[in-house]
Amino acid sequence: MTPAHADFLQDLRQTMPAARIFTDPLSILAYGTDASFYRLRPQIVVRVESEDEVAELLRLARLHRVAVTFRAAGTSLSGQAVSDSVLAVLGDGFNRGEVLEGGERIRLGPGMIGAHANAMLSPYGRKIGPDPASINTAKIGGIAANNSSGMCCGTRDNSYHTMRSLRVLLLDGTALDTADPASVAAFRVSHADLLDGLAQLSRQLAGDPQLAERVRRKYRLKNTTGYGINALLDFADPVDMLAHLMIGSEGTLGFISEITFDTVAExxxxxxxxxxxxxxxxxxxxxxxxxxxxxxxxxxxxxxxxxxxxxxxxxxxxxxxxxxxxxxxxxxxxxxxxxxxxxxxxxxxxxxxxxxxxxxxxxxxxxxxxxxxxxxxxxxxxxxxxxxxxxxxxxxxxxxxxxxxxxxxxxxxxxxxxxxxxxxxxxxxxxxxxxxxxxxxxxxxxxxxxxxxxxxxxxxxxxxxxxxxxxxxxxxxxxxxGTGRNVAPFVRQEWGDAAWNIMRRIKALFDPDGLLNPGVIITDNERLHLENLKPMPAADDLVDRCTECGFCEPACPSHGLTLSPRQRVVAWRRIRQLERDGEGAMELAVLKAGYRYRAIATCAATGMCATRCPVGINTGALMKKLQGPSKRPALAAFAARHMRLMTAAARTGLRLAHLAGARRLNALTRRQPGERKIIPLIPASLPRAAAPLPKPGGDGEPVALFVSCVNRTLAEGEGGESVAAHTINLLRRAGFAPVYPPGHDGLCCGQPFASANAADALASSQASLNDALLQASGNGRHPVYLDNSPCAARVKQAQAEGLLDARLQLFDAAGFLAEKVLPRLEITRRLPQLALHIPCSATEMGAAGSLTRLAASCCDELTVPDIACCGFAGDKGFTVPELNAHSLRRLKPALPETCRHGVSMSRTCQIGLTEHGGIPYRSIEALLDFCTTPSGPS
Structure with a gap:
């Protein structure tokens, strides 16, 4: 670290929480990559949460003369979001949005994902104009700063043309809000020289008719090469010129802290x-x-x-x-x-x-x-x-x-x-x-x-x-x-000296010392595009195809807590390279020490990253591989053979915990992130022990009902009722005769053993389940109802891998209820509001649509917070509770204040959702049991 950066860091620590400042080798390596083919290692990474923090950051940057680069999602393709100095990453404080004027406009923070803005606008039949292919990951700050467009956007609906107003922080810390007349008036006085400089450049450009016409013509094409000097011609007021120069400026002129768009019809x-x-x-x-x-x-x-x-x-x-x-x-x-x-x-x-x-x-x-x-x-x-x-x-x-x-x-x-x-x-x-x-x-x-x-x-x-x-x-x-680093050396060739010199003067007006994202857009280095090229060494067959695009990150519950899937791959590539080269022993030791917790232990391993990855990489599979085989294979084998005993013991433990007081135990078992304790966290909303399963049977079409071990253990509500009771009510009401597989209270789908890499126990449990389901279903003649989403996903995967008989007609709960049960029932009661969580396993199985339709049929207003994975991840909600807490940090603010009920189809997910959402989450079976009666004569 340079002396200037060391002094900057010392001052920064006086004003920013230490937990949001990173200088360790693992962090600067992980954050040193974006979606481009360049890599720079920042000396300092800081997560900023407010405009005041950005202003303080810029003050210190000026004081110590250190460069600052801002990053939103890091999906930039041309190297504009990497730095070898200070990298400022946008935190949750910038993830905000407000729909205005019935959807005609929307005010957004730079940390909101573009697709989330469109989700806010969807009820109004509107959307934002920019539609980049990365919109499910890219954030508004990057979309505006790169003037991103897309397939439908064209040149009319991009950020430049649909921006109504913006709020920007300049390098000197001044905030300009172009929607606030008082802010604009004060800025005209305080920054008269800057505005006069823009006005002079406007007159210079307009005074060269040939160049002015060329600028207009080139911006009738899509063009993000260099600065948007069309702003000097399109507007008469230098304040408007400034605002529009910020679009496409890639963080080299200032920081966009808020933007208001005119929306377009969807x-x-x-x-x-x-x-x-x-x-x-x-x-x-x-x-x-x-x-x-x-x-x-x-x-x-x-x-x-x-x-x-x-x-x-x-x-x-x-x-x-x-x-x-x-x-x-x-x-x-x-x-x-x-x-x-x-x-x-x-x-x-x-x-x-x-x-x-x-x-x-x-x-x-x-x-x-x-x-x-x-x-x-x-x-x-x-x-x-x-x-x-x-x-x-x-x-x-x-x-x-x-x-x-x-x-x-x-x-x-x-x-x-x-x-x-x-x-x-x-x-x-x-x-x-x-x-x-x-x-x-x-x-x-x-x-x-x-x-x-x-x-x-x-x-x-x-x-x-x-x-x-x-x-x-x-x-x-x-x-x-965006221009970035890859085309910065060619800007002069494209535009010629006259336009190039105007662009250089624009940069000098805003950033005379070159502290904002240096090297991007404006450079005198003709070989910049060939420097700091990203190495892509072999790491593991499971992830070698990773391009480090970052599309996986919004689906990852540990992103922002420890590492994202992209960052896990980046760090593992470096570790493997150091191991092969036999060099950098100290760096290797430090990376490995941090990797165990920040990469492996905090990975939910649910595979949600694969659902967003363009090439289908499941980084969780690598983390499971690196976790190694089960350290207690004999204990796992015993549990597989004695599942009845294990669930009975768990129910006894739940009863004792409630006698002792769940909230008291929660206080005793809390931990700091990364802290290891022998006793797992006891949630304050710890479920009660499930009552004995009700008897199945009845008249109607046979269906094999597999009640997962988690639903045999954990009660559905405060009264101790089981999910099975609600399921049997629904099935009978719809004309089905449920039957348990033989030895049902000793069966397991194998998911706990798969998570622990206990291969023998997994094989044993799946073999027992296969035999029991075949008997209960009449060798596949009757459907099989799988009542817990993660368990259903595990059983379906086992069948796809040839480990379960192909004759079995396997249905997850949402699929069976939507296809075969709800059409035979009538909704007689509806909740005014309902929150839905779609478990990652439901997404993996393609059950999200069915689950959403079921929930929507039972309420007047359905809220589906954008949480791809809750992070409970089997038992990690108990052993790594910070993962669950981090993933659900935005749940409660996303729920309407009057919402009192939540629903899901994973019992473990419901524990964390109840804990962090502040409302009880129940099963989809319990919801439908409450809301339906038969539609005709029974």
Missing amino acids: HPHKASALVLFDDLERCCHAVSALSAARDASGVSAVELIDSRSIRAVQGKPGLPDLLYQPVGPDSACLLIELRAESDARLDQHSAAIERLLADYRPQVSSGFSRDARECESYWALRKGLFPAVGAARSVGTTVVIEDVAFPVPQLADGVAKLSALFDKHGYHEALLFGHALDGNLHFVFAPGFESPAEVARYDAFMQDVSDLVAGEYDGSLKAEH
Whole structure:
């Protein structure tokens, strides 16, 4: 650490909590990566929670002359969110939003995920304009600071054009709120020199008619190369110029602490078509026609997919049949989406576009479909392009996703010449696709940076791309991914000296000492794009395909507590590299010491990261592998053979705990994060022991009812009733005759043994369960009802792996209740409000939709907080309770004040949800039992 950073750190510790300041090797390594192919290790990482903290951070940065980079989600693709100085990561304090004027506007903090903003707007039929592919992970601060766009956004609905107002902190600590007249008036006085400087630059640009027209033309394309100097022409007031220069400035001019957007309509009626052409030029001419017709014909997205891309995904399951047509080197297809405010209007749009396309003689067209599954199969083509490169690349290579924009009339030439550059430089795996309406093309390829020759090859390729796009076509080297480090050395080439000098003066006006994200956008280093390239050494087959994009992070309960899946992979790659090299013994020891708790022990291992990962990586599987085999295999085997005894003992323990007082025991067993105690945490909302299971049977259709060991142990409510009682009530009411498997009170799905890596105990428990379920179901003739979501997921997985008989008709609770029970019942009572938690196991099984429909049928207003995984994770809610607490930290604020009831379909999840949500969470069976009666004669 430099002396300046040491002094900065000393002062910072006087004003910020120590728990949010990181200087240890594991933290700076983990935070030193973003989604780009660059890595810098910050000297200090600090998590900021408020505007006041940012202002203090900037004061100290000026005092000690240290550079600061801000990061929101870290999904940036061009290296704009990494630093070798101070990295300021946005905390929960910036995760806020408020819908205004009936959804016409929305005020957002920079820490809110874009998709969450859209979820707030959904009831109003509105959305924010920017729609980047990373919207489920990317945060508003990054979306605005990069002027991100997307498939439907175009150039009209991006942050620049839909921003109503913003609040920004400048390097000197001054806050400007453009929506507050008093703030603006004070700023005009305090920063008259800055505003005069912008006004002078505006006059200079406007006074050069040729350059001014070129600026206007280039911003009719998508363009995020350099600063948005179109703001100097689009506005007369320097305050408006300043606000719009902040959009796309990538944290190099100031910190956006709040932004208000004008929203756009989210038309509910949609149709998609896939259209294959055997001639690229005709395909691109069709794009030009679609672009001209977009306003009048409901065209919201047109994706161009080149022949390389089509061939890369041909043969993969789930794609439409027309993709199996032979494709030549000049083939291409268009994926088109139409949207309208009504079905009738959508009919008109579809017919008009079909007529338009016919003029360009497509080889084959799917026609426009509104069927959700069919449309999903079309879009699976587009979604499969990144994995086609990312998953198949050689170990040690990285994935580069670049994006350029050509004038739409030159799109065909641009595609052909870019493809020729891939071949020239030997990037034969490269795929080309993009948002064709705006001439925006993405290309994905997998360079290796392990040798000087490979770095030189990449440099030669980038030089050629720059000459082609910026030189030959005067297009955009960066259309929507931001300039970052990768294109900063080429900004001058694209724009020329006059525009470049204006951009340099803008940077000097806001940041004369170059302390805000140095090297990004403006640089004199012509080789910056070749420095600090991220190593991607082999770590483990389970995670070697990871591109470190960060899409996994919102689904991870430990993200922000210890490490995220991305950070686990980054650190493990480094550990393995140090082990192989035999160097850095001290660093290796420190990384390993921290990794045991921060990576392995606090991983929920639920696999939710895999549901968000473009290449399907389950980082939890690696953590389980590193955990090693069970340390007590004999005890696990005993438990598997004597499950009846184990559950009986657990019920006795629950009774004793309640006699002693659950709240008293909770106080005695609390711990600090990372602290180890022999006795697990006793939750204040500890469930009571379950009553004996009721007798099944009755008249009707047979169904085998497997009551999980957790539901045989833990009661459903304060009275001690079991989930089984509610389940049997429902099944009988719907005309079913439930039957327990033989020896039911000694059966287990095997999940506890799988979590402990006790392979023999797992095999034994699953074998016993298989035999019992076969007997109870008549060798698979009757369905099997699995009553606890994690257990159902384990049993279904075992069947998929061939460990359970394929004849078994396995149903999770939500699936069976939605498909076979609720249609036979009538909802007679509804709750005014209800909170729903969808367990990660339900998401994994595809049961989320069924569970949501069931819950919605029982209430007037349903709230579904965005919590992908509650972090209870089997027994970790007892042994690592900080994981559960961290994951559910936003639960209570997300619940309406008048909400009194919650529902889920995992008994252990319900413990943590009740503890941290402040309302009782019950099973979906208990809810439906309360709300239904038979719909006809019994």
